[in-house]
Amino acid sequence: MDHFLYRNGSLHAEDVALSEIAAAVGTPFYCYSAATLTRHYQLFTEALSPMPHLVCFAIKSLSNIAVLKLLGDLGAGMDVVSGGEYRRALAAGVSPDKIVFSGVGKTAEEMQLALTHGIRQFNVESEPELRALSAVAVALGKIAPITIRVNPDVDAKTHEKIATGKKENKFGIPINRAVEVYAEAAALPNLQIVGIDVHIGSQLTELEPFEQAYKKVAELTETLRAQGHSITRLDLGGGLGIPYERSNSAPPLPREYGALIQRTLGHLGCEIEIEPGRLISGNSGVLVSKVIYVKNGEDRDFLILDAAMNDLVRPSMYGAHHDILPVIEAEAATEAQSYDVVGPVCETGDTFAKARPLPPLQADDLVAFRSAGAYGAVMASEYNTRPLIPEVLVRGDQFAVIRARPSYEEILNRDSIPTWL
Template identity: 75%
Template sequence: MDHFLYRDGALFAEDVPVAEIAAAVGTPFYVYSTATLLRHFQAFDEALEEMDHLVCYAMKANSNQAVLRTLAQAGAGMDVVSEGEYRRARAAGVSGDKIVFSGVGKTDREIRVALEGGIRQFNVESEPEMEVLNAVALELGKVAPITIRVNPDVDAKTHEKIATGKSENKFGIPIARAREVYAMAAGLTGLKIVGIDVHIGSQLVDLAPFEQAYRKVAELTEQLRADGHTISRLDLGGGLGIPYERSNEAPPLPSQYGAMVQRVLGHLGCEIEIEPGRLIAGNAGLLVSEVIYVKSGEGRDFLILDAAMNDLIRPAMYEAYHEIVPVIEAAAGSEKQPYDIVGPVCETGDTFAKQRDMVPLVAGDLVAFRSAGAYGAVMASEYNSRPLIPEVMVHGDQFAVIRARPTFDEMINRDTIPEWLEAHSVP
């Protein structure tokens, strides 16, 4: 469920007409619903209420400060994968003891920043990383709390670019070697083992792969405890999917996921950490765009929008589906017709949908891409020297710009001209 609904034929974001936001900030733009963000966080929090747990929002989905602060004030921890995300989390008011640091390529600088600033745990991905973490911790006179990420070799049955739990993926340590690696970690005095980490992929629409992986983790927990290790936390990652194509997908609910976790892992008495990102932020956002032209081609018509692949890259990168709806509903009974829905960037890949059935639209009409709150703005670029688009947050009947569109001068002036070119400046 989200809070983007039609009222008297007009699309609203909570209690604000989307067209009103468009008139105020211009198109294209992202808009996020506070109520939806909170509802989705609370759904996970309540799903695990029978267990000691922490829901750590995966910031890579959407790292705007207003989004982070909204979730932090509701009690969320944060899952970060870079120094920049760590600093964003701290700037949003998240204490270090609620930040989990994931990622396969943590640098010694990133490790140092997190150890000095405070950290709940590092999810270690490899033996070399473990050795660097130990060395930095000893240098700083600290002990780094760690889990070790195990790769359970489970097929998540998701898009190959977002699968992370198979043996050929770059993530984690093969579960068959886990006892050996934990023994190595126990011998490093700068580290403190606190648990196990696992994450098998993103946009999963079936609980079976989760359960298969978690059963392997349960077995490993018993083995590691028998080896003398303290395993008090299980970081289960994220990955629960959302219904991008609402007519075809029915992903499990957080409550169903929580019941499965309780059934498979509850007997271990561990604190459970989960790291949802997409499910919290995805359906909490829209991308709103204006039709520039309607173009008739050879055997097909094109809707040319002012949003482009640099604003929302998921369709170009993943062949991802987003439902696209008019901001003003067509009259009842209006017949639909197929359009290729494209942006203005000079690449054939700048295509959002092919032969998508839509009500007839004309230049100046507004459309909204649903389920655009995750992996939209954070993956955007200034390709074709197109400025990053604004982000807007709605709270009831209020809205605010939470990231402004830069001017062209601001964008251009970030470049620096070397001295040898200054002497030959263009008139």
């Protein structure tokens, strides 16, 4: 469910026409719906309501501070994977005791930052990280609460670049070595074991891989408890997918996911932490772009947009699909045309879609890429010295620019010429 619908032939974000925003801020831009963000967060809290739980939004999917404040005000915790994301969570007013620090390469400086200002837990990924965190905690005179991320060697059945739970992936420790690693953690000073962490991948479209992983976690919980470890939290990561193609069958719903967690782990009496990103933010956002040219090729027509791969890299990086809609609705009887939808960057990879059926379009028409709220703006760059595009948040009939487009002067002034040139 989202709040991007046609009204009187014009695509709206809640009660605001996207064409109105385009006239005010220019194109391309990202637009997010506060109502969609709110509803998707609430779906997870409702799904986990039978159990003690905390829903930690995965900041890596959409890191704008205004969005983080919206979710934090609703009660969300935050899952961060860098010192920068940790700072964003604090800037959004999220309490440190609701921030979880994940990631395979935490530096001593990042550990020090989080221990100094407060942290709910570190999700530790390796023995060297355990030892480094212990040393930092001792130096600061702090206690570092930890879970250890286990790799259950489960095939998430997702894109190879976003699968994280197989033994060949870089994440976590092999689950068959968990007992010895937890023993080492217990022996190290200034570490406090609070639970277990697992995350098997992103954009999962079926529940069976989750079930495999969670059954292994349940067994490990009982084993570790028998050895005297206090396991009070289970961090289950995120990964539930969204329907990028409306014609495909829908992935499992949060309530089905919650029922699975209750069935496989509910008997353990642990607090459940989950870290959804994509399912909260993905369908909350669209990318709006303008047609620059319609180019007639020898065997195809090209729709050349003012958005490019630097603005939305997922199609180029992952071969990802995004539905594309005209902002002004075509008449029902309009016959679709086939376009290769491309951007202006000098790369053949700057292609959003091939042979995509769309209503006939012409220069200056607006189009919207659906499901662009997750891993859109956060992965953007200034390749070709193209400014990062604005982000806009809509609530009801109001909209606000929550990240402005930088001027070329601002971009150029970041560079400096040495005195010897």
